[in-house]
Amino acid sequence: MVLSLRKWLSRILFVVIFTLLLLIATGSYRWLVDVIAPVHPYKTPKGEALKVFQASPADAEKGSLTDRLRWFYWYGE
Numbered sequence: 001m002v003l004s005l006r007k008w009l010s011r012i013l014f015v016v017i018f019t020l021l022l023l024i025a026t027g028s029y030r031w032l033v034d035v036i037a038p039v040h041p042y043k044t045p046k047g048e049a050l051k052v053f054q055a056s057p058a059d060a061e062k063g064s065l066t067d068r069l070r071w072f073y074w075y076g077e
Helices: 005-036 057-062 065-075
Strands: none
Touching: none
16 A cells, blocks of 8 residues: 555645635634624613513413414514
8 A cells, every 4th residue: 555645745735725714714704794793682772762662471371372373473482
């Protein structure tokens, strides 16, 4: 069995270059997501902001089965 050093070095070089490009691509993707992503939608508002709507779980339990399903799909509760 003959082992070619040149072939193994080219394979190692390929793996190193592939790993570097993969790290660059994932890092740039994370950076892009951070730049494009909106501000956290559930954080407490600052200033004179008012909370306009507050869901009441008691209202969902009073309705019919279809109302309860609609409530579940709409609000995820």
